[in-house]
Amino acid sequence: MSQHLSRRNVIRGLGGIAITLPILESLTSSRTAHAAGEVPKKRFVSCFAGNSMGDIAKVDGGGGFVQPSTVGEKYEITTALKPLETHGVQSLVGMVTGLAISRSAGDPGSINAPAPNNFHGYTLPTQLAGCRLSGSESAPNTATTCDQTVAQDLKLRTLNIRVQPVEYRGGDGGGGRGRISFAKGKFVDPYVSPRTLFQSLFAGLPVGANVAVAPGAAAAVATRRSILDLVDGRTKRLMGKVSAADRQTLDQHYTLLRQLEQDVSGVDPVGSLACKRPGDPGADPGGDGSGASIGYSGETERAKVMVDLIALGFACDLFQSVAFQVTFSQVFVSAKRAVGIDTSKYGDEDRDIHEIGHQGKYPAEVRAQTLAWAIDPFARLVAKLRDTKDPDGTRVIDSTALTMCFEGGWEGDEAHSVKNMMVLYGGTAGGLKPKHVRAVGRHPAEVIHAAMKAVGSTSPLGDFSSTIEGM
Amino acid sequence: MRRKPSRGFDPPHEGGITQCISRAPQTRFGFFREDAAALRQADIVGIPGAAPRRRRRALGTGAARGASTPLRRTEDRMNRSLVKVLSALLLPSAAAFAACGVPGESSTDGNSAIDDPPSAAAGPVPDGLPGALLASRSGVRRMTLHELESTIARHLFETVSAKEMLPADIRSPFDNDYTTQAISDALVRPLEVLSEQISSRLMKDVVRRDKVVGCVPNGVDDAKCFESFVTHFGRLMLRRPLEAEEVTSYVGAQAKANGDFYGGVDIVVRAMLQDPEFLYRIEVGTPVPGQPALVRLSDFEIASRLSFLMLGRGPDDALLDQAAAGKLHAPQQVRNAAADLLALPGGKAQVQRFFQLWMNYENPTQEKKLADAMRAETDALVGKVVIDDKRPWQDLFRSTETFVDDSMATIYGLPLPGSQATWVSYGATGRKGILSHGSLLAVGAKFGDTSPTQRGIWVRKQLLCQTITPPPGVPVTLPPLKEGDKACKKERYKVHAAPACVGCHALSDAVGFGLEQYDDKGKFRTTDNGRPDCLVDGEGEFKGGGTFNGPAALGDLLLKTGELSTCAVTQMQRFVGGRTLLDADDNASAKAISALQPGDFKLTDMVLNFVSSESFLHRKSIP
Structure with missing residues (x-):
């Protein structure tokens, strides 16, 4: 597994460490x-x-x-x-x-x-x-x-x-x-x-051009990649042990896991500086459960x-x-x-x-x-x-x-x-x-x-x- | 072999009725029309009335059957080879193999066992249970959100609400139909987020963390403690012992944590929560010689099946230890273990959940506080009749007392119990049994009122396992209330008497109108809501079964049909197999179980019969 960490990866590793910006403000750039x-x-x-x-x-x-x-x-x-x-x-x-x-x-x-x-x-x-x-x-x-x-x-x-x-x-x-x-x-x-x-x-999106990468962010990304690498490796091995129909199901899961891993391992897109992380929307609006009649x-x-x-x-x-x-x-x-x-x-x-x-x-x-x-x-x-x-x-x-x-x-x-x-x-x-x-x-x-x-x-x-x- | 036809409800043969009702899996005579082939096969394998079960002597030691040791694997291979040779010599065809009764009566993976004696709670495995050839087809099953939450609560000691992040399970009526489960980005990515959140909280809670780790490291590089954690936690999460290379793989996480012991724990916890063998119930088993697609489950796979069915979560140490000790292999052993699980608080809760899903009162359609009170009332009755008092489950329809708080007592016109819900007699209210509960009378309410059509459909579909399918091309609409509409409800429903509609609506509406004196909260009434001029007589008719008035009388009628009991077995078959659409073998299996319980029966006995059948210990893979 490559150890290269792009800036984008580093920032994605921050996960929930979101800088609270209003979503609308983050969308204004062209x-x-x-x-x-x-x-x-x-x-x-x-x-x-x-x-x-x-x-x-x-x-x-x-x-x-x-x-x-x-x-x-x-x-x-x-x-x-x-x-x-x-x-x-x-x-x-x-x-x-x-x-x-x-x-x-x-x-x-x-x-x-x-x-x-x-x-x-x-x-x-x-x-x-x-x-x-x-x-x-x-x-x-x-x-x-x-x-x-x-x-x-x-x-x-x-x-x-x-x-x-x-x-x-x-x-x-x-x-x-x-x-x-x-x-x-x-x-x-x-x-x-x-x-x-x-x-x-x-x-995990970049927070902006001039925002310093938080200490430990690289390690967080590396950890995340390690885990996904471990999980998708195990999924792939498991696929070899099950029936064809079961393999198909696991293959769907594996494909999505790989996509996620690739996203985490992705490289910085050119010109990505304005593709900024939105502000955390916070907890979802609470409300009625499934039993509510209306x-x-x-x-x-x-x-x-x-x-x-x-x-x-x-x-x-x-x-x-x-x-x-x-x-x-x-x-x-x-x-x-x-x-x-x-x-x-x-x-x-x-x-x-x-x-x-x-x-x-x-x-x-x-x-x-x-x-x-x-x-x-x-x-x-x-x-x-x-x-x-x-x-x-x-x-x-x-x-x-x-x-x-x-x-x-x-x-x-x-x-x-x-x-x-x-x-x-x-x-x-x-x-x-x-x-x-x-x-x-x-x-x-x-x-x-x-x-x-x-x-x-x-x-x-x-x-x-x-x-x-x-x- | 001939079986006595069960008393069946005679389907009406008038108008369009026969077009719209189907009674799968049974015909009016209690046989399975589409399952004739399966029944013939079932007869071959000696399902009902088969020769007495043979106690089979162990070919090997019978010890530590599930343990994955080199010695054990060699022994398995030898035994499997022996069976294959014998099969080739003695059983030239699948039919002949089946005729010997081997798949239906014993272990087929070369690990035949000396069965345990029956425990007092379990009783002996009865003759006539479905054999291995009637095992359900099944594939990879994702844990339901309920199962996921319960398993996390058990193994990580945290209550999480996965349903706020992960896609909801479809109810059909059960939440575990794997054929409706989708695998999507909305599952995989949020699960990664959820695993990070769970582990992060765990790392901050030292008491919980130490419980999960199970040892105290004597330094950041305490490999022994770390391996012990991986081995134990991995067995709980993956529901089987880890192989040596798997332990090595997970132990490698410690190195990736840069010398931080608990950083390594964090990696393992997050990885295990996303592991496909944690998220999905995967059964590999051992192929049964001569039976393509049929596999005998390993003891650990049986532990998982049993635990998810009986407790709604993955197995804990005690059950896994039983599997490791070879105590979950033979039918009597499984039956004994299941009886033990039923005695746990989680066993009772799972029985209540089965009823919640089956009878559709998991979330009564009322405001939350009232809905909770309704669910508590019905859960209490189910718990008392089925588990505490060990009475026939049919007594749910005969109970003369109920468990109410002030809100429900007010609705029912009963004395208020005060600060705590309590058992009270229905007295002279005319109520009886579970059908008088607000939770069930709330089913199908619409337009702020009851819907006789929806109530009738619920009775037919959920309680009797019938299917009402209107003939195609019938442009019927519901009769909504309009401004200035002076017609009473019963009058408005007369639009359903049109020739194109009456076939189906006679089956549903007539039942629903028999419950009309109880509103959508279960309160007694004699007039339509807000219409004192519209008298409600509560007269209903159960086509082919007679007339009735009110839920108590409807309960009596349903019990007389016998179909209620048959449907309970069918619904359990769905719940056990994790599939709503049953195939011929499933129906034949359910039929065999039903045949053992011709009258009233304990639901717990039915469950124990399911799990101690060879069909439960096997599975057919999907081609």
Whole structure:
């Protein structure tokens, strides 16, 4: 094992010895981990929220609180789309509306299953992997989601995070409702703790050009490397003693361990001085456990930290393809505490966002407010990427394509609908043109596939090789 | 061989019902439709009603079976070679091999043993337990977060909350289904952080540190003390004795700590916490001759299986010592050890956890204080009936008393116990048994109220192991309450009477409405929430079983079906095997266990039957 310790390694060895800087301050520099003048890699973000639309456009006879009545670049900002205005990113975010998922078994990306039985688990893989679902399975055996497909095509590193830490209402892991990334049917678990994400990926970043390396830091790095070297050596040896299937499992673990070891052993990237360690976000916001019927664990604050870390990770080139789940399918998050809705006006002490989506006594505008809450992190991320520069002076947003899809559409009074669905897209990578596009009856996966192509991915998304025209 | 069909619940054959209900693993006659082949095979290996078990005499010394010594390994190789030769000469085919009953009845790794006599707590291994050929398929199993936390608490004397850092386990309903476990960056990197944090705290806590190290070094380079620590701590963490080269490898950490003894300890602790053999339960075993993919577990692997099943954590010194002494090899030995583990406080807690996960009251959907009180009530009943009183587990549904604090007593309309929760009689409240508990009546609540549909599905799915699968393409929606909606709840649910819906909803809703006089906290009511004009009669129907009113009567009905008991075995099979989707051999194994317990039975006896079967002592690797 090499004994070379780069400056970056030394600082990574510091681990939790973080200098407390506000995260935002550390993101202001335009310098990144890339070599000066190097063409930045493409970046891709797949975002998901477990809301349904809650309304349809005015042109379709609805209240118009979600989908704009006007198409093109200067589309109407509805209640649900307010965050785009708040963060000043309307020109960087577009949407495709009128989308639908077929319920006929033979159709591409169809759901041949009853509604509402497990409805909440069905639309997620259908949209994000473009696959067909039937029976009671919510995660197909062989499908791969867009974030993983893009990563495979472009050899990118992935990050998978979820804002809502637990499902509430007795749930915990959430199965297919709590995981939006899988490869060949195998789920990828998300980071759910901003603090753990910071400690795992960011605590070792350089703190800045003029900060002296702490005494003992080199030894700390050496220790860490010794341990990882020992563990991955043992893992490799163990793989030779087990059956083929078990070896496959251990091999996945080994690959991730090797990646971690390589990161610790990595060399300083050229021009990394500005890729600074963010301030320690501190303890995660406390909150309700999984048993809470209607829960809140500070998701609003968690989302802000996670968005900052995604943007910083892009700037530091730690990962390039991100699965970013805001909420579980079927959102049991408190509408009162998260969104600030005065549920007492409707005779309720509190209500979760999912139930508000159902209950007719909550008007369409209120339902749209819950959607706006879910869209806010997406808009915030677009703004962050707009304000972060690559070494060549271009904005990170210009090499990024983002999509955001939702659990369901809306039909009449029906929350469990696969009609009138909407997918947001953002960024300008590959010539994406953010605007409102109506594509009645087209599949949400076609929007995502268009974004994938925009960053150079060449694979189809499940059943779909087609894209939505005009994006 | 013929077996008497169990009394089964007759599935209705009307409308769409047959489209949406499946009863795997059983048919109405108590047989396993899809398991016919496995049953035939089971008959061959003599599972139920097989010839009496033979006490097998040791080929070797029978001593120190698990110990990894050169002498021992030579002996193993010789014995394995002998079995292979005999197999080749006498057992030309797998079927013939099976017909001899060898895999199902004895050690198959050349280490047949003189079995121990039954302990008073364990009782003898009964005839008719599933044989080795019915062993579960299994692969690498990651410790659940609960198991990880419990093992760290046991071996490092620290309570950690791993679930705040590592990905949560999927409940299906158990948290140990290895087929749902994912290996991801979100596991590997935070585990490194967690290991550093745990070790850092340990190094600062001298008392705990010295307990873990187990000796006091006489200098920074005390190699003997360091090796002693590595050998002992390594055995606990990896659940087997370290081989000499492994000890050397870990002892090398001391050198990397630049002369700091406890720096070396820190390295070992952090490395062990990330070691794949700590994180994953890996069973290599010894191949069974003539049976591809079937392996006989080593005694240390049996110690691990037993400890994780019975205590929810890795084995401690006492159990590992038993393995080292060859006392965890033969079925009776394993049964005796399991009975000892059941008697520990951790054994009781693990039985309670099994019920929490099975019946979905681990986290009742209420605010935390009330949820804790609900869980405590049901845990207390499970602990008392199953462990303390050693009564048939079916008595959970018959209990006339319950363990309540003021909050639960208030909900139930019982006298307040005061400062401490206590056992009280249900009295004339009409309640009886576990189904009257708030913890279970809270299941499936939605829209701020009970859901008859979800309650019915829970009864069918969790308690009877049925599957309700609506026919595809049915666009049904739930009936949410709307502004100005004047319909009572029962009226609103009539939308489920539509031809396309009624098949399944007749199975679920009709059961759920029988519990409707108890709200989502378990409080008795006679009208819909906030609707005094909407009377709730609590009349329910269990299709094929009769009508009932309230949880007490539903409990009586479920006990009569017999399916409740069969389902308990199925759920235990899932928990033991760490896999929700059972295959034909698993179902046949569960069937064999069920056949030994035709009426009421002690859950502890069922567990002991599982662990003392040859199927528990073997595994099939996944192709």
